[in-house]
Amino acid sequence: MKKLALALTALAATLGAGCQKEGCLNGEATCRVPPPCPRVTFTCDPAMNAALSVSQLDSASQRVGGPDALGTVGDVKLSNGFVDVVIANIGTQNLLDANGGSILDLAPKGQKDTLNTLFQVVGVLPRDAALYTSLEIIDERPARQAVAVQVKGTLDGIPSVPIVTRYELTPCDRGVRARTEIVNGSTNTQTWSLVDGYYWGGRGELPFAPGPGSGFGHPSFGLGTINGVYRPFPYMAAAGHGGDDDISAMSTTSCTEGTLEGFHSDQLSAAGLKRQIVPPRGSLIFERFFAVADAKGVGQAIDLALEIRKQVLGEQFITLSGQVERMGGGTFDAEREASVLVAEGTLTTDPKLRVEWTQVVPAADGSFSVRVPTGKSYVVEAHAFGRKQVEREYANLSADTDLGSFVLPATGTLTFHVEDKATTAGIDAELFLVPADDAEAPNFVGSLHGRFTTCAPWLGSPAGASPACNRVLVHDGDVTVEVPVGRFDVYAFHGPFWSLAKQTVNVLGGPQRVAFGLTRLALKPPGTVSADLHVHGAASFDSSIPNRDRVISFAASDLDVIIGTDHDVVMDYAQIVKDLGLQDRMSTVVGLETTGLIPFLMVPGYGFPLVIGHYNMWPLRYDPSLPRNGSPQDERVEPGELFERMKPLFTGEPLIELNHPWADPEFGRDLGFPRSILMDLRKDLPAADDGTRLGVYVRTPANATFSNDGHHAQEVMNGSDNGLFLQYRAFWHYLLNQGRVRTGTANSDSHSLTDSTVGVPQNLVTVGTGPGPNFDIGAFNRALKEGRSLGTNGPVIELTYEDGTTREGPSTKVLAPSSTAKLHVRVSSAPWVPVQEVRFIVNGEVKKLIKDLPADADPFAESGSLVDCDATVNVSELTAGLSGDAWLVVEAGRPVVLAGDLGGGLNGEPDGVPDTSDNNGDGVVDQADVKEGSKVGPLSDPTPATRGQPGYEFSVITNKGYATAFTNPFLFDLNGDGAFTAPGVKGGR
Amino acid sequence: MRALWLAAWLTASLAAAQEAQLEVPVTTAPAEETGCARWRDRGLGEGPVAIGYAEADVATGRRACPRTEFGVGVRFGAIIDTPDFYGSLAVNGLVFGSYALRDTTELFATLEAVNYNFAQNAVITSTQLTLGNLTAGATQVLFDEGTFVGSVTARVLLPTSFEIPGARLLGGELGASASWRPQRWLEVHGYLGGDLSGAIGRGPGLPRGGAMLLVGAQLSPFDWGALVVDFSGRLGPLNYLAPTAALRFKIAQLGIELGATLPIAGTDRHDIIAGARVNWRF
Known part of the structure; x- marks a missing residue:
C-alpha cells in the first residue's frame, strides 16, 4: 500500500509540474493572454513601427470613417500603418455586444469601416455571449513591437465561465490578431461553439466561405435549424457591396487549425472552433487573424488569408491574373460592371458542387489578380450586371498563371434627363427599368453572385448605391449609367403626387440620351x-x-x-x-x-x-x-x-x-x-x-x-x-x-x-x-x-365632418354628432394610382363601401380630373345599430383581400389578427386555404396588376404593392356623456 | 501546486487505510457465522447500488465485504432541462473488477472503457466518444463480527480520460462502509465518504470536494434475486438527495444488477441515471 501511495504521489507531482498554465486560463487577476498567432508574420519598412499606436479615443474627430463606424470617445483604437481597429469600451452596448469588448470598427488605415460588430459567443442564446467587464490596454514597446487590448469577463448568463480575449497589432500586420480563452468553471457539461459572431445585418457585407457548393452561397436556416448548417471552411471573407468607394474587405483565418467551423447568412455569420463538448474544468483557446484589405471584392482579403495559411499550415498558393474587356471598350472598377469568381472544379462539374475560392473586382483597366490554393483545377467566371457572361476552365494549376482576357458584352451608356414640365428645371427623380417584353425578362435577371434579391435588369447591388437593382437616382435632372443591351421600359417617378412618365428604350450599346417631363398634380391638400x-x-x-x-x-x-x-x-x-x-x-x-x-x-x-x-x-x-x-x-x-x-x-x-x-x-x-x-x-x-x-x-x-x-x-x-x-x-x-x-x-x-421607395407610403x-x-x-x-394626418401610398382622402357650423377633420377631438351630422369625403389620386373603392370603418367594421370606382384611362395623363370619389354620408347611417360611442376611419384604394384568423397565437390558438387569406377563392377563409405543411397562412396581398391592366405602373413602383390610404379617426360621443367611451373588442355591437 | 496537494492527500488517505489494515485485528469466525459470509448466495450482489453521479464509481457507496469478481456494465445519464434549453446524455461502457487479496482486503478498479457524451445547448449539439476515467482503490475490513461488518475504502481517480479539453482529471476518495446482516435475506448497509478531484492541465485545477452519506437495504427473498433501495445525500458544489433502486439477480456465479437513481433535491440536474452491470464472481 505504501508503494501505491508513493507511486501516486510521484504521478501527481509529474503531472502537476508538466502542466504549465496558459495565459489567463488560470484566472489570475494580473494575467496576460499570450500574443496571438505567433507563427504569422508580415514584413514592412521598419519606419512603420512609428505608426503603431493604441489609445482610448478622446474626441469624435478620431473616429474611424465610414457609415458603420461606431467607435467613439472612450473606445480603444489600435492602429498601425495598414489598419485601424476599434474595441468597444467596457460598459458600452452596441448591437449584439451587451457590454463592450467587441470589435466595432475594422478598416484599412484611413479608409471606411463597413463592419457592424464582431463579438464572441459559444452558442445562440444571450447567456452564451461574452460579457466583458474589464479592459486593459497593453503596450509592450520597446521590449516588443506590439500593442494590444485585453478584455476579460464571463459568459453573459454563466458567471462561472470566465472568458478573455486579446486583440493585438504589430507594426506590419494587415489586420488584427486575436486569441480567446475560455474555461468551463461551471458544474455542467456544455456544448460550445466558440466563434466570432459577425453581424452583417442583411444588406451590408456578404460572407464568403469556400466549400462544396459554397462561397457566396450558403444553406438557409432558421433559429431552430442552425445546427444543421454548421460547415467547416478554410477561411471566411466578407466585403461591402455598397457600390461606392466606402467599402473594404476582410477575412478571418485560424492561426492553429486547418479549418474554421460555423455558418453564414446575409444577416449573421459565425466562424470559430468546431462545436465540441466541454465538461466542467475544460478550456478552449481560439486564435485567429482578421485581415483587412482596401478592396471592393473579397479577393484581396482572401490573398491575405492564403498567406496566413501558408505560414501556419504550409499550404501553398498560386496567383492567377487576367484581364476583363468590354466589347466597344470602357472602364470598370465597379462590381456591377465586372466581377471575377474563381471556383474549384471543371466545366463538367455541377456548378452547385464547385468550391468557390475567391472573387475579385477588376481594376479600372480591367486587370485583376488573385491567389488560390495550388494544385487544383479551376473554373473562372466573369460576371457583369449580375449575370455570368464568360466562364473558362483551367486544369491542374500549380504555378502562377495568366488567365488571358475575358471579353464581356457591350453596354449602353445611357444619360437620363428628368425635368419639371412646368419649369423645365431638372429635378431629382427615381427611374425604374423593366424589360419591355415579359418574355425577355429572364434574360436580364441578375443577382450579386446569387445573394440579395434578383432584379431584371440588375444594374447594381440592390442594397447599395444607385444604380441599385433596376433603380437609378437622378439628381438635378441628369444621370449617366451603364445599362445592358436590351429593350427596357423606363419609368420616371417623382413621388405619388406627380405624374409618372415612361419611355421605352432600345439599348444598343454606346451612348444614348433619354428625357422625361413630369408634372406636379393638384393632389396634396393645402x-x-x-x-x-x-x-x-x-x-x-x-x-x-x-x-x-x-x-x-x-x-x-x-x-x-x-x-x-x-x-x-x-x-x-x-x-x-x-x-x-x-x-x-x-x-x-x-x-x-x-x-x-x-x-x-x-x-x-x-x-x-x-x-x-x-x-x-x-x-x-x-x-x-x-x-x-x-x-x-x-x-x-x-x-x-x-x-x-x-x-x-x-x-x-x-x-x-x-x-x-x-x-x-x-x-x-x-x-x-x-x-x-x-x-x-x-x-x-x-x-x-x-x-x-x-x-x-x-x-x-x-x-x-x-x-x-x-x-x-x-x-x-x-x-x-x-x-x-x-x-x-x-x-x-x-x-x-x-x-x-x-x-x-x-x-x-x-x-x-x-x-x-422612400415616401411610399407617407x-x-x-x-x-x-x-x-x-x-x-x-x-x-x-x-x-x-x-x-393621413397615411397613403398614393390616394388622397379629404375627409370633413360637417354638423351645423362645425367643420372638422379627423383628430383626437371628441365630437357629439347631431342627427344631421354628415361626412364629406373626396378621394383623388394620380392617374397611375388605382383607386377602386372607399371604405367607411366604424369600431373596426366596414359600415359602408363605395366600390367599383372607374380606372383612369391613361396612367401617364397629366391633366384631367384626379377625383376618384366625392360623396357625402350621414353619420347616423354609419353609426346605426351601435349601443355606445364610436370611432370612424375612412380608407381608399384597392379592395383588401378576404382574410381570417385561423391561429397564430400561443399554442396555435386564434389571436384576433388575420393570418390567412381566401387563397382558394371560394369566398370563405378556412383550413382549405392554409398552405400544406403550415398551420396558418399565407396571408396574400391582392394580386398585382399585369402589364396592360390598370395599376400595373403602380405595381412597378411599389414592389407589387396595392394602393391604400387611411385617415386617422373621428371619435364620436354618441351616448352624450361628454366623452368617448371605448367600445371594447366587440366594437359596441 | 494543487496537484501536489492532491497527491499528498491521496497518499495520506491510502496510508491511513494501510495502517488500519496492519493494526486492527480482525476477528475471524466460522464462515457461516461472520457478517461477510452471512449472505444469501455467493453469486448475488451485495452492498450499495453501484450507480453514482460522478466519474466512474467515484461517490458511490462501496460494499463492505471483499470479493473477487470481474464485470462489465453500462451507465446512462440524462439531463433534459427544456426551460433552460439544455440537454445532456452520457453513456459509459464500464469494465470493473475486484480482487480479494485476503478475506479482509480487496483491491478494485473501474474503467469507463467507452465514454460517450451528447450535449445540447439550445439548438447546438455535439457528441464525444473517448476513453473515460479509471478509478482504482482498496477496501480493508476493520470489523467483522456477528452480523456487522465495517470497512474503510480508498480510491483514486486517475487521469486517463480525454473528455476534457485541455485538462485531465485527478482525484481521490476516502470512505467507510458498514453492513449489518441480521438475516441472510436482509442487509442494511451504509457508506460515508469524502472525495476531492481537480484538473491538471493548461487551465485551473478547480478542485471540488464532496461528502456523501448513503444508507440502504437489500432484501433478498430468493437465492436468485434481490431488491436494493438506497438513499444518498451529497454535499458539495454538486449536491443532491437521491433515492436509488436496483434489482439484483444471479445465475450461478453471474451477478446481474439493474438500477436507477434520480435526484429529488439539490443542484444536480440529472433527470435519471440508470445502469446495468453483469459480473462473474470467482
Whole structure:
C-alpha cells in the first residue's frame, strides 16, 4: 500500500509540474493572454513601427470613417500603418455586444469601416455571449513591437465561465490578431461553439466561405435549424457591396487549425472552433487573424488569408491574373460592371458542387489578380450586371498563371434627363427599368453572385448605391449609367403626387440620351406637409445605401419632411441635405429606431426570452462623441423604461412611434412589441398588469413613469408593398376599440433603393408649418399626436365632418354628432394610382363601401380630373345599430383581400389578427386555404396588376404593392356623456 | 501546486487505510457465522447500488465485504432541462473488477472503457466518444463480527480520460462502509465518504470536494434475486438527495444488477441515471 501511495504521489507531482498554465486560463487577476498567432508574420519598412499606436479615443474627430463606424470617445483604437481597429469600451452596448469588448470598427488605415460588430459567443442564446467587464490596454514597446487590448469577463448568463480575449497589432500586420480563452468553471457539461459572431445585418457585407457548393452561397436556416448548417471552411471573407468607394474587405483565418467551423447568412455569420463538448474544468483557446484589405471584392482579403495559411499550415498558393474587356471598350472598377469568381472544379462539374475560392473586382483597366490554393483545377467566371457572361476552365494549376482576357458584352451608356414640365428645371427623380417584353425578362435577371434579391435588369447591388437593382437616382435632372443591351421600359417617378412618365428604350450599346417631363398634380391638400417618418441609411446595421444617395432619394420622392430613423444609432442628414442644396425645400429630423436585439423578456405562458421590437423616436440630438451618437442603451428594458431613458434626450416635442407592430420576427427577434408578447386581440386590455400577457402591454415597469404602451403613434402601413397592412390595421383598430387612441402612420421603412421607395407610403400632416429653415418640429409632432394626418401610398382622402357650423377633420377631438351630422369625403389620386373603392370603418367594421370606382384611362395623363370619389354620408347611417360611442376611419384604394384568423397565437390558438387569406377563392377563409405543411397562412396581398391592366405602373413602383390610404379617426360621443367611451373588442355591437 | 496537494492527500488517505489494515485485528469466525459470509448466495450482489453521479464509481457507496469478481456494465445519464434549453446524455461502457487479496482486503478498479457524451445547448449539439476515467482503490475490513461488518475504502481517480479539453482529471476518495446482516435475506448497509478531484492541465485545477452519506437495504427473498433501495445525500458544489433502486439477480456465479437513481433535491440536474452491470464472481 505504501508503494501505491508513493507511486501516486510521484504521478501527481509529474503531472502537476508538466502542466504549465496558459495565459489567463488560470484566472489570475494580473494575467496576460499570450500574443496571438505567433507563427504569422508580415514584413514592412521598419519606419512603420512609428505608426503603431493604441489609445482610448478622446474626441469624435478620431473616429474611424465610414457609415458603420461606431467607435467613439472612450473606445480603444489600435492602429498601425495598414489598419485601424476599434474595441468597444467596457460598459458600452452596441448591437449584439451587451457590454463592450467587441470589435466595432475594422478598416484599412484611413479608409471606411463597413463592419457592424464582431463579438464572441459559444452558442445562440444571450447567456452564451461574452460579457466583458474589464479592459486593459497593453503596450509592450520597446521590449516588443506590439500593442494590444485585453478584455476579460464571463459568459453573459454563466458567471462561472470566465472568458478573455486579446486583440493585438504589430507594426506590419494587415489586420488584427486575436486569441480567446475560455474555461468551463461551471458544474455542467456544455456544448460550445466558440466563434466570432459577425453581424452583417442583411444588406451590408456578404460572407464568403469556400466549400462544396459554397462561397457566396450558403444553406438557409432558421433559429431552430442552425445546427444543421454548421460547415467547416478554410477561411471566411466578407466585403461591402455598397457600390461606392466606402467599402473594404476582410477575412478571418485560424492561426492553429486547418479549418474554421460555423455558418453564414446575409444577416449573421459565425466562424470559430468546431462545436465540441466541454465538461466542467475544460478550456478552449481560439486564435485567429482578421485581415483587412482596401478592396471592393473579397479577393484581396482572401490573398491575405492564403498567406496566413501558408505560414501556419504550409499550404501553398498560386496567383492567377487576367484581364476583363468590354466589347466597344470602357472602364470598370465597379462590381456591377465586372466581377471575377474563381471556383474549384471543371466545366463538367455541377456548378452547385464547385468550391468557390475567391472573387475579385477588376481594376479600372480591367486587370485583376488573385491567389488560390495550388494544385487544383479551376473554373473562372466573369460576371457583369449580375449575370455570368464568360466562364473558362483551367486544369491542374500549380504555378502562377495568366488567365488571358475575358471579353464581356457591350453596354449602353445611357444619360437620363428628368425635368419639371412646368419649369423645365431638372429635378431629382427615381427611374425604374423593366424589360419591355415579359418574355425577355429572364434574360436580364441578375443577382450579386446569387445573394440579395434578383432584379431584371440588375444594374447594381440592390442594397447599395444607385444604380441599385433596376433603380437609378437622378439628381438635378441628369444621370449617366451603364445599362445592358436590351429593350427596357423606363419609368420616371417623382413621388405619388406627380405624374409618372415612361419611355421605352432600345439599348444598343454606346451612348444614348433619354428625357422625361413630369408634372406636379393638384393632389396634396393645402396646409399639409408630406412626411416619411421611418427611413434608414448606411448608418443602420442593415443598410448600405450611401448617405448622399439616401438624401437624393428623399428629394426624388418630393418629400417635405423626413425623420432619420437608423437602427440603434442617431444620424443627422442635415449636412448632406445642405451639400445637395435641398435645405430650403426639405427638412430632415434627427431621430432613431430603437431595435431590440438581445432577448430577455419572459412573458406568461411562453418559455423563450423576447425582445421588445422597434420604436421610432424624435427629435433627438446627434452627438458623435457619444456611444451610438447619443442613442440610449436600449437592450433588456421594457418599452416603458426605454421611454423613460429617452425622456432627457428629446430636443423638442417628443414623439414615440410603435413600428410594424405585427411584423414577422427576424432570427428569433420580434420587430413589434404586440406580436412579441403574443397579445390576444380577442380579449380586452386590463386596466393594469393582471399577470397576463395583455397585462405586460399596459404595465408600467419599475423605474419608469411611462407604461409599455406609452407610444404616441403606430405604423398602420409599412413598406412600399404594403405587406401586413391587414395585421397592422387590426392592431390599430384593437387599440381604438380599447380607447387607447394612437395616431396611425404610414412609412416606407426604406433601407435601400430596392426594398421600399422612400415616401411610399407617407403621411400628409395638416399643420401650420412647412419644410425648410423655419420648419417647426414641435408643431409637426403635436399635429401628429392629435391625429391630424393621413397615411397613403398614393390616394388622397379629404375627409370633413360637417354638423351645423362645425367643420372638422379627423383628430383626437371628441365630437357629439347631431342627427344631421354628415361626412364629406373626396378621394383623388394620380392617374397611375388605382383607386377602386372607399371604405367607411366604424369600431373596426366596414359600415359602408363605395366600390367599383372607374380606372383612369391613361396612367401617364397629366391633366384631367384626379377625383376618384366625392360623396357625402350621414353619420347616423354609419353609426346605426351601435349601443355606445364610436370611432370612424375612412380608407381608399384597392379592395383588401378576404382574410381570417385561423391561429397564430400561443399554442396555435386564434389571436384576433388575420393570418390567412381566401387563397382558394371560394369566398370563405378556412383550413382549405392554409398552405400544406403550415398551420396558418399565407396571408396574400391582392394580386398585382399585369402589364396592360390598370395599376400595373403602380405595381412597378411599389414592389407589387396595392394602393391604400387611411385617415386617422373621428371619435364620436354618441351616448352624450361628454366623452368617448371605448367600445371594447366587440366594437359596441 | 494543487496537484501536489492532491497527491499528498491521496497518499495520506491510502496510508491511513494501510495502517488500519496492519493494526486492527480482525476477528475471524466460522464462515457461516461472520457478517461477510452471512449472505444469501455467493453469486448475488451485495452492498450499495453501484450507480453514482460522478466519474466512474467515484461517490458511490462501496460494499463492505471483499470479493473477487470481474464485470462489465453500462451507465446512462440524462439531463433534459427544456426551460433552460439544455440537454445532456452520457453513456459509459464500464469494465470493473475486484480482487480479494485476503478475506479482509480487496483491491478494485473501474474503467469507463467507452465514454460517450451528447450535449445540447439550445439548438447546438455535439457528441464525444473517448476513453473515460479509471478509478482504482482498496477496501480493508476493520470489523467483522456477528452480523456487522465495517470497512474503510480508498480510491483514486486517475487521469486517463480525454473528455476534457485541455485538462485531465485527478482525484481521490476516502470512505467507510458498514453492513449489518441480521438475516441472510436482509442487509442494511451504509457508506460515508469524502472525495476531492481537480484538473491538471493548461487551465485551473478547480478542485471540488464532496461528502456523501448513503444508507440502504437489500432484501433478498430468493437465492436468485434481490431488491436494493438506497438513499444518498451529497454535499458539495454538486449536491443532491437521491433515492436509488436496483434489482439484483444471479445465475450461478453471474451477478446481474439493474438500477436507477434520480435526484429529488439539490443542484444536480440529472433527470435519471440508470445502469446495468453483469459480473462473474470467482
